Amino acid sequence: MNRCEKAVENHKKGYNCAQAVACVFAHKLGYSEDELFTLTEAFGGGMGGTQGVCGAVSAMVLVTGGFKSFGLDKLPETNKKASYDFARKLMEEFEHRVGTILCGEIKCRQLRSCDGCIEEAVKILEEFLGE
Helix, strand or coil, rough: CCHHHHHHHHHHCCCHHHHHHCCCCHHHHCCHHHHHHHHHHHHHHCCCCHHHHHHHHHHHHHHHHHHHCHHHHHHHCCCCHHHHHHHEEEEHHHHHCCCCCCHHHHHCCCCCCCCHHHHHHHHHHHHHHHH
């Protein structure tokens, strides 16, 4: 089963969109699936159920930090600019493919299903990470 299929399966099991996306990258980030599940729980429903930024998009940003950050051991040296630039590119690509990054707009305009957004976010991450 590939990551897209696993992420959609996670969503069908009750994971929110952010959890479904982030958890399929757990092993690559060095976290347990349970840790990422917990950390991304409030990102569902467009961040806390507000219909704001799509949970799948939020998970892409979280995964970006996991791949791009130098961590606390490297303070004061940081990699913020590279992280921000990478996250922005992912978000722009999602918006290009889906039409918006906002959950409420996606649903209102019926641009994609949640499963479609989850699949798109996983595909974008894989493409941009060279997976």
